[in-house]
Amino acid sequence: MTAAAERTQENATDVLAVARDQVLDRGVGLTRDQVLAVLRLGDERLEDLLALAHEVRMKWCGPEVEVEGIISLKTGGCPEDCHFCSQSGRFPTPVRSAWLDIPGLVAAAKQTAATGATEFCIVAAVRGPDARLMSQVRDGIKAIRDSGNDIQIACSLGMLTQEQVDELVAMGVHRYNHNLETARSHFPQVVTTHTWEERWDTLRMVREAGMEVCSGGILGMGETDEQRAEFAVQLAELDPHEVPMNFLIPQPGTPYEQYEPIEGRAALKLVAAFRLALPRTMLRFAGGRELTLGDLGAEQGMLGGINAIIVGNYLTNLGRPAQQDLDMLADLKMPIKALGDTL
Amino acid sequence: MFCVHCGLPEADGDHPSCRGGRAALEPPRFCPECARRMVVQVDPFGWAARCSRHGSTTSAGAGVLTD
Numbered sequence A: 001m002t003a004a005a006e007r008t009q010e011n012a013t014d015v016l017a018v019a020r021d022q023v024l025d026r027g028v029g030l031t032r033d034q035v036l037a038v039l040r041l042g043d044e045r046l047e048d049l050l051a052l053a054h055e056v057r058m059k060w061c062g063p064e065v066e067v068e069g070i071i072s073l074k075t076g077g078c079p080e081d082c083h084f085c086s087q088s089g090r091f092p093t094p095v096r097s098a099w100l101d102i103p104g105l106v107a108a109a110k111q112t113a114a115t116g117a118t119e120f121c122i123v124a125a126v127r128g129p130d131a132r133l134m135s136q137v138r139d140g141i142k143a144i145r146d147s148g149n150d151i152q153i154a155c156s157l158g159m160l161t162q163e164q165v166d167e168l169v170a171m172g173v174h175r176y177n178h179n180l181e182t183a184r185s186h187f188p189q190v191v192t193t194h195t196w197e198e199r200w201d202t203l204r205m206v207r208e209a210g211m212e213v214c215s216g217g218i219l220g221m222g223e224t225d226e227q228r229a230e231f232a233v234q235l236a237e238l239d240p241h242e243v244p245m246n247f248l249i250p251q252p253g254t255p256y257e258q259y260e261p262i263e264g265r266a267a268l269k270l271v272a273a274f275r276l277a278l279p280r281t282m283l284r285f286a287g288g289r290e291l292t293l294g295d296l297g298a299e300q301g302m303l304g305g306i307n308a309i310i311v312g313n314y315l316t317n318l319g320r321p322a323q324q325d326l327d328m329l330a331d332l333k334m335p336i337k338a339l340g341d342t343l
Numbered sequence B: 001m002f003c004v005h006c007g008l009p010e011a012d013g014d015h016p017s018c019r020g021g022r023a024a025l026e027p028p029r030f031c032p033e034c035a036r037r038m039v040v041q042v043d044p045f046g047w048a049a050r051c052s053r054h055g056s057t058t059s060a061g062a063g064v065l066t067d
């Protein structure tokens, strides 16, 4: 074989060379086996992998970064048993139930908008909303609008009925978050009080009602690499507008308390692999990046496929200061998406 | 004084899991004066924590008060 022919053959089997043609040039996401091959690349390929994922993001999504703030409207006391969650009422965690009042919600929305964020997500720790929660959300959104704040409002309130989906649309909620959390095959190990399919049903209704679908999950919950690849392609099949990527922060009192956080290079590989599976989807850094990646890793992730972030604190955990993320985006010359832009 | 992360007396042992990177991402959960579990609200820029006996404390930057 000539050297050139050998190179051609090598390229045909090298997953990054394949991805360059398939994902970067043609916009076709990686298959499950291809994602697995990416996750199994040696650390010496990490730089090439991140560079390719960044090219894919720039080509198919552009340089803008969507910035979001999130707030917990109802904290703790959830009847479900998601094993990673400090807000489940079934585990002896130190998190106590709390409701945020409307002035508090308006204040949080105002602080979020002041960072330049275009997205404000209202979250409640529930299986699904009851009448009290729906009315609190309605009053809260009205109060935010009455305060002159035109930030886009998303909600994450658990599993919905069709009626509730329609109500949220009528309230002006433009996006709904409901994470599939993990691969379908792993889900029963993580949650026993509801099914992956029930989550999928809510997402289907959300999409059909015209809201943007936001669905991602948490990595580092004991899933295998095969299941990580499975999860990436299941998300691609769902084709959400946004995928938030969380890395497990082991929470005291939960069944996953003793889990080790994902190691930084493995987390970066996951970021890039998800980008290659989801070339056009908004990929958001969510919880756990501070612990898993630190400051340097956050920047590498932004240059490895991520194009959206949550600034400031999370629901029950603290993040790094919002200004640090805004400075990072300025340093990277990545413009913050403005209201009215579409990614 | 009690540890705000685990609620045990500060003087008992060295609280390894209350000093690491994970604990740095946690707001206080237990009242330092009486070790009661506090009601805590996190907002994008801070937190507010309330003990039923000893009242509220907030971080700098918190825009949200639960009282």
Ligand code: SF4
Pocket: A078, A079, A080, A081, A082, A085, A086, A087, A088, A089, A124, A125, A126, A127, A158
């Ligand atoms: S449904 Fe949500 S709030 Fe409830 S335990 Fe699961 S993840 Fe936590």
Ligand SMILES: [Zn+2]
Pocket: B003, B004, B005, B006, B007, B008, B015, B018
């Ligand atoms: Zn402690």
Ligand SMILES: [Zn+2]
Pocket: B031, B032, B033, B034, B035, B036, B051, B052, B053, B054, B055
């Ligand atoms: Zn107290």
